[in-house]
Amino acid sequence: MENPAQNKAFPVSWDMFHRDSRALAWRLSSEGEWKAIVCITRGGLVPAGIVARELGIRTIETVCIASYHDYDNQGTLKVIKPIDPKVIDLEEGQGSGVLVIDDLVDTGKTLKVVREMLPKAHYATVYAKPVGVPMVDTFITEVSQDTWIYFPWDMGWQFQPPLSKDTAG
Numbered sequence: 001m002e003n004p005a006q007n008k009a010f011p012v013s014w015d016m017f018h019r020d021s022r023a024l025a026w027r028l029s030s031e032g033e034w035k036a037i038v039c040i041t042r043g044g045l046v047p048a049g050i051v052a053r054e055l056g057i058r059t060i061e062t063v064c065i066a067s068y069h070d071y072d073n074q075g076t077l078k079v080i081k082p083i084d085p086k087v088i089d090l091e092e093g094q095g096s097g098v099l100v101i102d103d104l105v106d107t108g109k110t111l112k113v114v115r116e117m118l119p120k121a122h123y124a125t126v127y128a129k130p131v132g133v134p135m136v137d138t139f140i141t142e143v144s145q146d147t148w149i150y151f152p153w154d155m156g157w158q159f160q161p162p163l164s165k166d167t168a169g
């Protein structure tokens with residue numbers, strides 16, 4: 001749910017999201033090689049698909065986290081589906097060789113929970129807010145903490161009233 005303290009809007013179209021996710025893949029391509037992606041549902045599903053396609057990664061796992069929001073904060077986080085131990089134990093274990101992807105980091109609470117499961121993984125998001133930046137290894141665009149990012153899958157077409165009240169033509 002949108003936070004009233006985040007009163008600036010950063011709307012993202014499908015084209016922008018695709019371009020920014022590709023930019024993330026491009027940046028990641030020079031930062032390492034990964035055997036698997038773990039995407040944080042649900043927001044991480046879309047960038048994970050784009051990054052996997054660009055980097056040729058075919059092992060894709062999910063970690064399913066639900067947050068129960070109230071008006072002032074994110075509330076509690078619950079891991080609904082943990083990570084397959086086969087993915088955790090790749091290479092030297094603890095997430096080494098694993099790329100974790102989410103759409104954005106805001107407070108960093110979600111990435112903190114996943115970092116406890118995969119301390120040696122590489123963490124990447126498309127967007128980041130300043131408080132969450134220390135939790136992410138690679139991201140593309142930073143927006144201010146008082147900004148709410150509107151993702152294309154949450155949006156729909158809507159009539160926009162003209163600035164003038166005179167609509168008679």
Ligand SMILES: O=P(O)(O)OC[C@H]1O[C@H](OP(=O)(O)OP(=O)(O)O)[C@H](O)[C@@H]1O
Nearest residue numbers: 041042043067104105106107108109110
């Ligand atoms: O850095 P944080 O403050 O933890 O916030 C970032 C998380 O919040 C959003 O997910 P959300 O929990 O709303 O669920 P969703 O991905 O299923 O939409 C977003 O997709 C990130 O996963």
Ligand code: HPA
Nearest residue numbers: 104106147148149150151
């Ligand atoms: O800015 C945001 N946009 C969408 N979902 C979010 N979850 C935390 N912050 C945000």
Ligand SMILES: [Mg+2]
Nearest residue numbers: 041042043044
């Ligand atoms: Mg999410």
